[in-house]
Amino acid sequence: MSDHDRKSPSAAADLPRDGVARFDAELAHILKRYPEDRKAAAMLPALHLGQEIFGYVSTAVQQLAADRLGTSPARAEEVATFYVMYNTEPVGRHIVEVCTNVSCCLTGGERIFEHLKKKLGVKNKGTTTDGRITLREVECLGACGTAPAMLVDEEQHERLTVEKADQIIGGLK
Amino acid sequence: MSETLILTKRWAKRDPSLAGYRADGGYRALEKALSMNPADIVEEVKKSNLRGRGGAGFSTGLKWTFLPKDVRPRYLCVNADESEPGTFKDRYIIEHDPHMLLEGIAITCLALDMHLGYIYIRGEFKKQAESLEKAIAEAKEAGILGPRLFGKVDFPLEVHVHRGAGAYICGEESALMESLEGKKGYPRFKPPFPAVIGLWGKPTIINNVETLANVPWIVENGGAAFAALGVGKSGGTRLFGVSGHVKRPGVYEKPVDYNLKKLILEDCGGTPSGRPIKAVIPGGSSSPVLRGDEIDVSLEFDAIKAVGSMSGSGGVIVMDDSVCVVRVLARIAKFYAEESCGQCTPCREGTPWMEGILERIEHGDATAADVDRLEQVANSIMGNTICALGDAAAMPVQSFIKRFKPDFLAHVQARKCPVGATGWGVQQETHEAFVGGIRY
Secondary structure (H helix, E strand, O other): OOOOOOOOOOOHHHOOHHHHHHHHHHHHHHHOOOOHHHHHHHHHHHHHHHHHHHOOOOHHHHHHHHHHHOOOHHHHHHHHHHOOOOOOOOOOOEEEEEEOOHHHHOOOHHHHHHHHHHHHOOOOOOEOOOOOEEEEEEOOOOOHHHOOOEEEOOEEEOOOOHHHHHHHHHOOO | OOOOOOOOOOHHHOOOOHHHHHHOOOOHHHHHHHOOOHHHHHHHHHHOOOEOOOOOOOEHHHHHOOOOOOOOOOEEEEEEOOOOOOOOOHHHHHHHOHHHHHHHHHHHHHHHOOOEEEEEEOOOOHHHHHHHHHHHHHHHHOOOOEOOEOOOEOOOEEEEEEEOOOOHHHHOHHHHHHHHOOOOOOOOOOOOOOOOOOHHHOOEEEEEHHHHHOHHHHHHHOHHHHHHHOEOOEOOEEEEEEEEOOOOOEEEEEEOOOEHHHHHHHHOOOOOOOOOEEEEEOOOOOOOOEEHHHOOOEOOHHHHHHOOOOOOOOEEEEEEOOOOHHHHHHHHHHHHHHHOOOOOHHHHHHHHHHHHHHHHHHOOOOOHHHHHHHHHHHHHHOOOOOOOHHHHHHHHHHHHHHHHHHHHHHHHHHOOOOOOOOOOOOOOOOOOOEEOOEEO
């Protein structure tokens, strides 16, 4: 195998070049928040950024983050798989996350989740066949007083009803 | 009883801007603090009887004195990870008055000689993280934060937001620091406590959002005045978040020793169905449950402990008698099984086991011996893990069985859930919520 064929150790070669450029530019701002000798602290924001730019936290994205933060890919993978907000597999264009914890279920959260599963024809963590929506059951979103609640692409929606949830889902392209 | 409002007094103005905060006297306390001896600021906080609002209720001033004298740098971490089911108060401080928190942070850093602070906010609070970043930018622009504190003294202070990514365990202070260091949130052994060896091995103080938001008022009015708002060893007011089966859910600022029954029946209007209250979880999902006939009790940390529960994070969940308590407990058990980090065997293995037994009881597929086994598993987790998540998972199980054993046995005898349907009872449509006087 020639040097040319060998996989780039930075893994950046596997990712779209303009995406990597954007990643590097925004990461430079993020790194200002941490002491210079503590770059690895930026792993969580770096993976959030990678997910935003590349759609999900693939192995290549993990390797990119590890490379730029001067830490091991194992560290990046450990973080990517520990926290539930990182998608390590491709997901739908929109992510709908419905809380089914106690305060939400006391006000109809489970009913909304069951309704959406049926309507979208998916199970928990499933993606619609057209790739439009990934539906997930999630833990408490800190919106118990304005329950039931869900996140749509990380935006909070509260005081839901089945009808309101339908409307919101209907507006997703 | 005093009607003094500290934390929510500006919320109804819906003006979280720096200009609005300053127009109402904001940052006056920081100005006063700059003229004080740092040790005197700590003394006032000690005198105030301010106790941690994140759940543990530990004396804030005392925590601050655990810092070793000569080690620098020291760091401040603000815990905005608010993830305990039933808890939803810190987000509103951040949404409606972020500068009150920033002023509290600035005074704390001044008092403790800290020059770098992080606000660790849960990943799901993206909007709130952005509000904080905006407020920090405003404060820097105005020269309040940055190279010279309040533009006056040679005291650099940087405050940054660090967003989590979905892990309840990161609200535990040592897991929070691990996460801030860019790792998975595995809690550390204690001792050493974070005040001695914390973030990047340096002395670190970790305080909850609501805790620090009280600091400006304490500096401005004196520790004694804050202590006088409360009772015994608990000073000030608290934010209580009430959810579930009440007519007016929301966040209520009340004296620390407010009565739980009064909060539910008078402030929140009782149950929307008019049915009797079956159960109340008084301080977040980990706090031991109370029966409806046990709620005539003060929410003060020590008073509620005396009746076998905790006021924890101030998150009150109310259930009327249409609810199946086994269903509720099974859901709580599922939460802790999901959120166990996996580091300690009793918690990693025990939490899914409890969830499984509870699902079997709920579906009528269990015997009376299973109820005993469930309790045994909870007892085996309790006290046997590195962090408090194990206890948090065990306490609901122990308390639900203790207070509602006939309900568990009725499932076993009937071989099904006597309540029927989903077990969630009357799933009322949502009601208007009242958050610090704002209608939601």
